[in-house]
């Protein structure tokens with residue numbers, strides 16, 4: 107990678123894909139942004155790419171995706187998408203490291219206390235694990251959204267994580283909330299890339315409280331209750347799978363026929379047209395603190 111003033115730098119990640127596109131003239135670099143994050147250097151390219159829209163493996167199939175905390179997501183096919191195993195381990199390490207940090211002598215503006223060297227060490231460790239947790243989650247999310255978007259013609263998700271707005275101070279919960287919008291954003295542009303479409307269920311659609319068997323809506327369902335039991339038809343089903351099935355049926359029932367189902371979805375959100383741009387997601391180029399190697403990443407902005 108050659109940057110003005112800096113010169114040519116080796117990158118940790120391969121730039122081959124991007125270079126090949128430049129050689130064949132199917133891509134044009136519009137800009138590059140260099141930044142440093144948690145001791146690593148990144149360079150993100152904004153690239154205009156000629157991309158052909160491919161078709162999903164099952165264009166007529168619809169899938170409901172219920173995003174969760176315990177699992178990353180549950181598909182209406184009954185397939186749970188678990189959080190990566192590394193993630194839970196990293197979260198545990200993060201808790202330990204944060205505790206260590208809080209026990210050491212940190213800076214105090216009131217007393218003028220300077221942070222101790224051991225505090226600085228602990229802080230670097232916390233930062234490192236934070237970055238790792240974020241990266242593990244990013245990777246899992248990209249794999250999930252790519253998988254779903256290349257397989258199904260229609261993907262249905264909830265509008266907002268309404269149930270998640272209940273007060274919950276757990277770390278995992280917090281992270282799940284933060285990535286909810288990101289998953290939706292990726293599904294939006296990835297379904298566009300693959301000739302599919304993304305449908306967003308109305309925020310008032312009671313995907314968790316509705317029975318996927320008979321359509322009865324429960325007045326109340328506590329978050330702690332992981333199993334959905336229907337009082338009307340006696341169905342017993344995993345809570346998240348039930349929600350995913352309802353999301354799938356949401357499209358079958360409400361769109362494009364436009365018929366009201368009386369399931370409590372009194373407002374409708376038209377499925378948004380998929381497509382759009384991927385914001386720059388720089389890949390890691392390598393290098394730890396103080397390491398001067400630059401990192402580059404191929405990042406594509408999609409325009410038509």
Ligand SMILES: [Zn+2]
Pocket residue numbers: 317318319320321322336337338339340341
């Ligand atoms: Zn039922």
